[in-house]
Amino acid sequence: MNETVTRRALLGALGAGALLPSVGGAQNFFAGDVPAGSQELWTWVRAQLVLEPGLAWLDTAGSAPTLRAVMVREYRSRERQSLDFRNYEDAVLAPGPLGQHLQRMAAALGAQADEVAFTTGSLEGIGIVARGLDLARDDEVICSQQERTAAVGPWRVEAARRGIKLVDVKTGGADATPEAILGAYAGALTPRTRALLVSHVQSTDGTAMPVREICTLARANGVFSLVDGAQGPGHVPVDVAALGCDAYATAFHRWLNASRGVGALYVRRDAQPKVWPFAQEAAFPTGAQARYGAAARLVGPAIEGVAIALEFQRAVNPARSGARIRELAAYLRMRLATVPGLQVVSPSHASLVSGIVAVQLPGRDHAAIAAALAAQDRIVVGHVSQPPAIDAIRMSLHPGTDIGHLDRCVDALRRQA
Incomplete structure (x- = not known):
């Protein structure tokens, strides 16, 4: 049974090893520990997460429960940090x-080591690029109407500070197609376009964007391409080299189940001269970590936790996790079709489908419904509102999601309809 971790339980899990040096390279999940059967596997995955028993967590796109093993590793790391900070820095951050x-x-991202830097999350990564590009008054940056607020925020600051212009394009929706989305970005290009922001998967309606094609379009027109990968790792395959983007910003507290406050920024090697450094990291004379990773010194324990999360992902098998997410999404869509008046607003096109499903109940207050599901039914969903593009209830599915929780959610929505 999955249990919340009390202080006593956590300390018990740590045992005497809490005072030992870092064992970042040691294996934590062995093939023999991972169940082979599907039902047993996903029950086992759920049991690794620190989550209140009986709570139906369907908001992975907002944040996800942390792996218990990640919490243990971070506790050990913070203890070493407190006991002997100088040696800790040498052992972890040198x-x-x-x-x-x-x-x-x-x-894990399909990059080279000198192209990636640790950050405190996707917001910091996007901010580094927005501040670091040489943009002037009236230069244009293209983004979707459905970009999440955290991703657009840094560009709005630059609009106020430097006079750049944000150009919104319409993407997503139940009838969206890859061709229409690509056409929207192509139609927004002008001689003043300098940069383009696109989500790997839209946080609002779950559109798995045609990122490779959009980045190819950007490069052909001399436009810098930045991908918001907040919903990428652990959810959909990530290969930044194959995507062809100039930069990719992500965080690890969603689909990978690491802790909040740690992420990564990828900047392709030949694109790094276009993005001014955030601060020079003396320990790394060259590469992305030197230029953009100064904040990593603040999140050493979380970085050690990321190693555990990545190991867990490999142990479960990313392809198997992805297939499970698609299976859950298909099942949820089938069940939602039985709710009178409910409309699925996420794309149905096969190449655009993800583990995020957004729905509307016309004429109803979606924020109030989401709050009622949490308070009355112990079901956590998201409410997304990006006027005029979308206002909806969002369900986002982790590989460990219990199908019974999806049934509970559909029944609760039926009562609200």
Whole structure:
């Protein structure tokens, strides 16, 4: 049974090993520990998460429960940090050990180690690029009407500070197609376009965007492409080299189940001269970590936790996790079709479908419904509102989501309809 972790339970899990040196390279999840059967596997995955028993968590796109093993590793790391900070810095944040973490993260993203930097999350990564590009008054930056507020915020600051212009395009919707989305970005290009922001998966309606095609379009027109990967790792396959983007910003507290406050910024090697450094990191004379990773010194324990989250993802098998997410989304859509008056506003096109499903109940207050589901039914969903593009209830599905929780959610929505 999955239980919340009390202080006593956590300390018990740590045991005497809490005072030992870092064992970042040690294996934590062995093949023999991972169940082979599907039902047993996803029950086991759920049991690894720190989540209140009986709570139906359907808001992975907002944030997700942390892996218990990640919490244990971070506790041990923070204890070492407090006991002997100087030696802790040498053991975790010096070029050698931090370089190993960068290599693991780069491999997970399809990048080279000198192209990635640890950040405090996707917001910081997007902000680094927005501040770092040489943009002038009346330069244009294209983004979707459905970009999440955190992703657009840094560009709005630059609009106020430097006079750049944000150009919104319409994307997503139940009838969206890859061709229509690509056409919207192509139609927004002008001689003044300097940069383009696109989500890997839209946080609002779950559209898995045609990122590779959009980045190809950007490069052909001399436009810098930045991908908001907040909903990427652990949810959909990530290969930044294959995507062809100039930069990719992400965080690890959603689909990967690491803790909040740690993420990554990828900037392609030949694009790094276009993005001014955030601050020079003396320990790394060159590469992305030197230019953009100064904040990593503040999140050493969380970086060690990311290594555990990545190991867990490999142990479960990313392809199997992805297939499970698609299976859950298909099942949820089938059940939602039985609710009178409810409309699914996420795309139905096969290439645009993800583990995020957004719905509307016309004439109803979606924020109030989401709050009622949490208070009355112990079901956590998201409410997304990006006028005029969308106002909806969002369900986002983790591989460990219990199908019974989806049934509970549909029944609760039926009572609200």
